[in-house]
Amino acid sequence: MTGRFRDSRRRFLRLLILAGGGTLALSPRTRADDSDKMSKTQAEYQDSPKDIQMCATCTLFVAPHACKVVEGKISPDGWCKAYAMAD
Numbered sequence: 557m558t559g560r561f562r563d564s565r566r567r568f569l570r571l572l573i574l575a576g577g578g579t580l581a582l583s584p585r586t587r588a589d590d591s592d593k594m595s596k597t598q599a600e601y602q603d604s605p606k607d608i609q610m611c612a613t614c615t616l617f618v619a620p621h622a623c624k625v626v627e628g629k630i631s632p633d634g635w636c637k638a639y640a641m642a643d
């Protein structure tokens with residue numbers, strides 16, 4: 557194997573790796589979007605707290621109005637069956 561061939565092969569492999577990384581970065585499946593989440597109906601979401609439990613104190617809440625596992629606009633005062641209290 558000649559040095560020139562080895563250099564071009566190395567350059568080609570580097571391009572493949574960069575292209576693959578770019579594809580992953582652009583893939584919609586690499587980030588959590590609403591299509592990966594439960595609907596409000598599935599989560600039995602409500603716009604009001606349940607006892608002392610509310611989205612604002614749930615570890616899955618994303619301020620100001622989102623949730624990691626339930627789709628759509630989420631109220632800090634809301635609640636759903638996936639509520640997860642911080643330890």
Ligand code: SF4
Pocket residue numbers: 599601610611612614615616617618622623624625626630634635636637638639640
């Ligand atoms: S209670 Fe449910 S909707 Fe609210 S932040 Fe937690 S998981 Fe999301």
